Amino acid sequence: MTKTPMEIALEEAISANANDEVPVGAVIVKDGQVIAKASNLTHKKFDPTGHAEMRVIRLACEALRSERLVDCDLYVTLEPCTMCAAAISFARIRRLYFAASDEKGGAVEHGVRFYSQPTCHHRPEVYSGLGERQASRLLKNFFAGKREE
DSSP, rough: OOOOOOHHHHHHHEEEEHSOOOOEEEEETTTTTTEEEEOOOOOTTTTTTOHHHHHHHHHHHHHHTOSOEEEEEEEEEOOOOOHHHHHHHHHHOOOEEEEETTTTTSSSSSTTTTGGGGTTOOOOOOEETHHHHHHHHHHHHHHHHHHHH
């Protein structure tokens, strides 16, 4: 049985969780093929830009040997922040699918609503809620565990 891109992104989020990173995973698909996958890696690499979206965009650009990811779709387990929303726009990603909303840090449907800004030059099609229950549960459990520490 073939896994969906969001299922692969959720596996990446689980991997991040196992590494004591905020459990977010991302996958980029082109023509039905997974081009790249990544998870959050900010703490272990001491990299504030080590969000899953940033990492997967870098990997996909390298794989395709292009700074643009035209005709590519991004699946991510959490609503992108402003930094990631901007990178998605600059990479010209065609469609963004995200699982869980992020009322505090999200910048797509919450906060600055990056793609609604007049300075945004490329707006991907956005679809939310795909895999939301699993992604939300993973995030809630991670942060509950942090509060207990």
